[in-house]
Amino acid sequence: MRAVGFTEFGGPEVLGIVPLPVPSPGPDQVRVRVAAAAVNPTDLVFRSGARSMPAGMEPPYVPGMDLAGVVDVAGGDAAGWLPGDRVMAAVSPFAPGGGAQAEFVVVAADALARVPQGMSLQAAATLPMNALTVRAALDELALRPGQTLAVTGAAGAVGGYAIQLGRAEGLRVIADASPADEALVRGFGADVVVPRGAGLAERIRQVSPGGVDALLDAALLGPPALAAVRDGGQFMAVRPFAGQAERDISVSVVQVARHLHEAGTLARLAELAASGTLTLRVADVLPAERAADAHRRLEAGGVRGRLVLAF
Numbered sequence: 247m248r249a250v251g252f253t254e255f256g257g258p259e260v261l262g263i264v265p266l267p268v269p270s271p272g273p274d275q276v277r278v279r280v281a282a283a284a285v286n287p288t289d290l291v292f293r294s295g296a297r298s299m300p301a302g303m304e305p306p307y308v309p310g311m312d313l314a315g316v317v318d319v320a321g322g323d324a325a326g327w328l329p330g331d332r333v334m335a336a337v338s339p340f341a342p343g344g345g346a347q348a349e350f351v352v353v354a355a356d357a358l359a360r361v362p363q364g365m366s367l368q369a370a371a372t373l374p375m376n377a378l379t380v381r382a383a384l385d386e387l388a389l390r391p392g393q394t395l396a397v398t399g400a401a402g403a404v405g406g407y408a409i410q411l412g413r414a415e416g417l418r419v420i421a422d423a424s425p426a427d428e429a430l431v432r433g434f435g436a437d438v439v440v441p442r443g444a445g446l447a448e449r450i451r452q453v454s455p456g457g458v459d460a461l462l463d464a465a466l467l468g469p470p471a472l473a474a475v476r477d478g479g480q481f482m483a484v485r486p487f488a489g490q491a492e493r494d495i496s497v498s499v500v501q502v503a504r505h506l507h508e509a510g511t512l513a514r515l516a517e518l519a520a521s522g523t524l525t526l527r528v529a530d531v532l533p534a535e536r537a538a539d540a541h542r543r544l545e546a547g548g549v550r551g552r553l554v555l556a557f
Contacts, residue, residue, distance in 0.1 A: 249348035250283075250537040250555065251306035255295025258541035263534065264306045269343055269352045271321040276353050278333060282371035282531070283346040284312035284552040285540045286403075292339050293541065300340055308344025309537075311336050311502075312552075313351055314361055314370035324355040332361040334516065336374035336506050347534065349557050359512040362520035369526040370516070372552040375502055376403040377515040377524065380411055380462075383482045383500040387460045391416030396450050396458040396474055399465030400436065401427035403527070403552055404484060408462050409434040410524050420453060422446055422465070430550065434525065447473035472497075527551030 251264035271277045289309040291297060299307070314334040320327040327333070335357045339345030343352060361370040389395060395412045399405040400421035412419045413435040421436035424443075431439050440449040447470060450458060457476030462484075469489030475481055477493040484500055491497045505511070518524045529551035532540050540553040 247349040248534065248557070249306070249308045249344070250310065250534055251308050251344070252293060253305040253307075255293065258293070258538040258545070260293065261309075261538040261541060264308075266306070266308070266348065268350050271319055271324070271352050273321050273323040274355050275321040276317055276324050276327050276333070276355055276358055277319040278313065278315045278335070278351050278353050278358075279318040280313050280315040280346065280349055280351055280557050281367040282314050283310045283534075283555045283557070284371045284375075285537070285544055285555060286311060286375060286552070287544065288375075289339075289345075290541060290545060292345070297340075303340070303342070307339070308348055309339050310346030310348075310555075311339065311375040312371050312373070313337065313346035313353075314367040315557075318350060321355070327355060327358065332367065332370075333358045334361050334370045334374055334512070335359065336378055336502070336512070338503055338506060347537065347555055354507055356507045356509050357512075359509050359516050362516055365516070365520055365526070368528050368531050368554050368556070371554050372403065372526050372528055373515060373519055373524070374512055376552075377407050377519075378505050378508065378512060379404055379484065379500055379502040380407040381511055381515060382502060382505045383408070383462055383484075384411055384415070386498060386500065387462075387480050387482060389415075389417055389460055392418065393459040394418045394420060394454055396420045396454075396461040397436075398422050398442070398446065398461070398463050398467050398471060400431045400434070400439075401550060402464055404462075404464040405431075406434050406527070407524060408464065409436050411518075413437075414518070414523055420450055420458060427550070447471055450474040529553050531556050
């Protein structure tokens with residue numbers, strides 16, 4: 247089978263199509279014929295070698311966390327799945343067998359959710375990892391209706407889902423945006439939109455003088471954004487936090503790898519997308535052979551929605 251892969255760490259140029267054996271599903275596993283796999287910022291980190299590989303993993307390394315396709319073969323204990331079922335999942339590229347960007351991927355049955363009728367597989371591939379990240383973050387924050395959530399990086403995939411899920415749960419959402427993205431972010435339902443960039447915490451304080459109850463830092467601003475949070479509030483990072491907490495603010499890091507087997511949660515998120523509560527955004531669809539181009543575009547910035555590789 248064909249897979250996007252690399253044998254050495256580096257820039258986008260290390261990516262290519264590599265031949266790999268078709269994997270066989272074990273008990274409680276399903277082999278998915280992948281139609282679409284999204285490209286996420288975590289794929290850039292994986293490709294660069296910024297995170298060490300687990301012991302025993304050998305090249306070629308296959309990136310990707312998000313996939314959508316159809317069931318090809320179900321293992322003996324993977325009850326309920328039939329060949330041809332349209333499915334989506336988030337998987338770990340650090341697991342044996344590699345990530346999502348391959349023609350066939352073996353997925354644990356408890357990580358699979360059905361793709362709702364009327365939703366394209368390309369659109370479905372943009373949902374799992376980012377939506378599961380936001381769902382896990384909001385569950386940990388456990389804010390009450392009426393409390394205030396600030397979202398940085400609001401025009402991105404995580405930011406957009408955070409606004410929409412937050413508003414659906416009755417939160418007041420303050421989000422950042424560039425002038426070019428303000429209409430987009432308002433369209434997600436943000437109650438207040440403030441200009442992004444240096445001085446963001448002060449601008450958030452202007453519209454929430456006491457500080458927000460929690461901040462989800464999808465823009466990776468880190469310590470400078472703490473000033474927007476009230477004393478005793480919460481700060482949720484999506485990457486390791488390089489700094490010290492202050493004023494009794496609780497700093498947490500959401501780790502989506504802990505939530506990849508929550509098929510029921512993913513199914514509910516898919517239903518929210520099908521109903522229009524969550525907006526699926528496909529920036530472009532490229533053949534898998536152009537994975538390097540997708541990485542270059544994502545690294546250059548300004549991509550709104552997700553780039554999707556087609557197999």
